[in-house]
Amino acid sequence: MTEVTADFEGAHGPKPRRTFSRRNIFLYGTLIMVALYYMLPLYVMIVTSLKGMPEIRLGNIFAPPVEITFQPWVKAWAEACTGLNCDGLSRGFWNSVRITIPSVIVSIAIASVNGYALANWRFKGANVFFTILIFGAFIPYQVMLYPIVILLREIGLYGTLWGLVVVHSIFGMPILTLLFRNYFTSLPEELFKAARVDGAGFWGIYFQIMLPMSLPIFVVAMILQVTGIWNDFLFGVVYTKPDIYPMTVQLNNIVNSVQGVKEYNVNMAATILTGLVPLVIYFVSGRLFVRGIAAGAVKG
Amino acid sequence: MAKIAAIPMILTALCVFVGGTLWTVVYSFTSSKLLPKTNWVGLDQYERLWNTNRWIVSIENLMIYGICSLIFSLVIGFVLAALLDQKIRFENTFRTIILYPFALSFIVTGLVWQWILNPDFGVQNIVRSLGWASFEFDPLYNQDIVIYGILIAGLWQGTGLIMVLMLAGLRGIDQEIWKAARVDGIPTWKTYIFIVIPMMRPVFITTLVLIASGIVRVFDLVVAQTSGGPGIASEVPAKYVYDTMFLRQNLGQGFAASTMMLLAVAIVIIPWAYLEFGSRKRD
Numbered sequence: 163m164t165e166v167t168a169d170f171e172g173a174h175g176p177k178p179r180r181t182f183s184r185r186n187i188f189l190y191g192t193l194i195m196v197a198l199y200y201m202l203p204l205y206v207m208i209v210t211s212l213k214g215m216p217e218i219r220l221g222n223i224f225a226p227p228v229e230i231t232f233q234p235w236v237k238a239w240a241e242a243c244t245g246l247n248c249d250g251l252s253r254g255f256w257n258s259v260r261i262t263i264p265s266v267i268v269s270i271a272i273a274s275v276n277g278y279a280l281a282n283w284r285f286k287g288a289n290v291f292f293t294i295l296i297f298g299a300f301i302p303y304q305v306m307l308y309p310i311v312i313l314l315r316e317i318g319l320y321g322t323l324w325g326l327v328v329v330h331s332i333f334g335m336p337i338l339t340l341l342f343r344n345y346f347t348s349l350p351e352e353l354f355k356a357a358r359v360d361g362a363g364f365w366g367i368y369f370q371i372m373l374p375m376s377l378p379i380f381v382v383a384m385i386l387q388v389t390g391i392w393n394d395f396l397f398g399v400v401y402t403k404p405d406i407y408p409m410t411v412q413l414n415n416i417v418n419s420v421q422g423v424k425e426y427n428v429n430m431a432a433t434i435l436t437g438l439v440p441l442v443i444y445f446v447s448g449r450l451f452v453r454g455i456a457a458g459a460v461k462g
Numbered sequence: 463m464a465k466i467a468a469i470p471m472i473l474t475a476l477c478v479f480v481g482g483t484l485w486t487v488v489y490s491f492t493s494s495k496l497l498p499k500t501n502w503v504g505l506d507q508y509e510r511l512w513n514t515n516r517w518i519v520s521i522e523n524l525m526i527y528g529i530c531s532l533i534f535s536l537v538i539g540f541v542l543a544a545l546l547d548q549k550i551r552f553e554n555t556f557r558t559i560i561l562y563p564f565a566l567s568f569i570v571t572g573l574v575w576q577w578i579l580n581p582d583f584g585v586q587n588i589v590r591s592l593g594w595a596s597f598e599f600d601p602l603y604n605q606d607i608v609i610y611g612i613l614i615a616g617l618w619q620g621t622g623l624i625m626v627l628m629l630a631g632l633r634g635i636d637q638e639i640w641k642a643a644r645v646d647g648i649p650t651w652k653t654y655i656f657i658v659i660p661m662m663r664p665v666f667i668t669t670l671v672l673i674a675s676g677i678v679r680v681f682d683l684v685v686a687q688t689s690g691g692p693g694i695a696s697e698v699p700a701k702y703v704y705d706t707m708f709l710r711q712n713l714g715q716g717f718a719a720s721t722m723m724l725l726a727v728a729i730v731i732i733p734w735a736y737l738e739f740g741s742r743k744r745d
Contacts, residue, residue: 200618279471286465300727305483332478363463452557
């Protein structure tokens, strides 16, 4: 693998390499194997969801369907049962939509103002609260589960959709505040100072200068939050009631229910349906998604 | 004005993160059952906790899962990043494919792997139908290896993120270093192990902390993939806490268990914070 070619090339640009060198075969071979391995579960999900149950019982889970049927998808969406309700995953889907939209808006609104206040206004004690917030991100959720139950009960939101919005805003806060703080700190300070001199206030500067300049970071935050909140299970199961369970909770109840005959094709269709929203966001947003998780992770 | 605008943050920091944590720790010394009450029992809950078989199993599982997951995700993540860093074509495609599981929830991950590892239809069945009739691979139905079945799913979901972080770290290495190493005739693998990896120490430490704090939280994956079974063979601490608090209405016990989880995280986080922020004061 060591190519100590005595090259004198002063010129830049890629070295002309033979396409089928041993190195390349090894390199691409490994990467293709890895890529296939990572694709496999998605492939199995899709293939299984398109087969009928008799075919699943006979065959091999990796084989493509002989007879393609969309019945499992229809059933998963509209007829699958959780407990006594048999209106399918569609209910969970709409619940998740109703949970995700306000949660994303509220959490980003709060966190962006936090980040702005931390980056530009530096009020007394700001760093203390920020440090607590960052450390808070590492506290296992289990430690705070019950105190939040009490808190929500006190303000009358326990078991409601808005209660869950509050919870998502709280737990999204550390990472989002960090994201916005770092972004606002990177903007030229002269802008802020000039606006101050012109007499603009806290909100004036936020809405007229900071917001328009930071659309990219808002998109990153949105991607982060939509996938995070959509994928949440723990908070959904703890803080809501069965009729507003998010999609992940309902999916788990459908697939892992002990009653009835297991319909693997319906289960897999339901699983893909639940994963579809974050997957679409991921494939559409591409680099921004990576930027979001990297920003969250590197300094988190 | 800035202070008023920051009220949600201040409330979250003080009431939820500090207040909630202290509250849980304090109430872990009570015998609360269905509702939190202040009848103090000292360390009784902790004693009971460490005498509970299910908790011991949970801790053992977390240790196995944690250590394996740390080692494998660091090694796999780094190797994949190094492979992608060879100025290859289709780098974006490969990266997109390896990272996509990270966009999926643990519930989805758990359910897919539950299906693939299903002994009657999945991998075991296929290898058997290829002619190896005595082949056995049923991690989700075998108490001794069930935790590795969960590990496979966890790694599939999480290594992409580690790879991306490592790749960012590798890109941060000065190209001159590579040139110098090449001039000196140091083989590539040696350059990686003795020069590049030591230079990437900060990236490794951050990744380590990230993986470690993620491991303690493992919950949804187990719920979806095995529901803690067979028996109690794949229970984890986070699930123990949830079950005792919300299903068995034994709050005090749940608080004690979650305090232990907090302690475990503190053991990882505090030295890291000390290293990271203690030595060089920023801001």
